[in-house]
Amino acid sequence: MSGNSKVKMGEQDRKLIRLLQEELPLVSNPYEELGRRVGLSESEVLQRVSAWVDSGVIRRFGATVRHQRVGYSYNSMVVWKVTDPEAADRAGEIFAGFAEVTHCYRRPQFEGWPYTLYTMVHSTSEQGIGQTLEKMKQASGLQEHRGLLSVKEWKKTSMKYFSEQEGQ
DSSP states (O other): OOTTOOOOOOHHHHHHHHHHTSOOOSSSOHHHHHHHHHTOOHHHHHHHHHHHHHHTSSOOOOOOOOGGGGTOOEEEEEEEOOOSHHHHHHHHHHHHTOTTEEEEEEOOOBTTBOOOEEEEEEESSHHHHHHHHHHHHHHHOOOOEEEEEOOOOSOOOOOOOSOTTTTO
């Protein structure tokens, strides 16, 4: 299925996705429990989830680690000046391969702001951020960038789709 294809979802699918966006129940059969909550069997839940993974609707499952609590308290949004879209794509693929980079995306250029490639870099120290940036520059050949070191975080959550307030 191409990235632009849409998957039709009924209300039962939306309910299941709402539950999958939260923490899994701490029970021996969490998918059976999720199914019970939306009126599906465990195998039906697993079939739907598998189909969503295969179609790209669900990209991945993973644990959410609170990076500050495990020592990664230095974060910097690093913006890179890349005027050629193909060069930006190449650099984006390189940067996405760095374990220290959690977000990497391209945005349009705006008047007075020549930066089009954005990366979020994490480390246990400010020095570590600098070392990662040096490796990123060497790997990509890009030089012109600005680092916007995080000072305080008020909110960081994943997007919630099909919320209870949907349509209000």
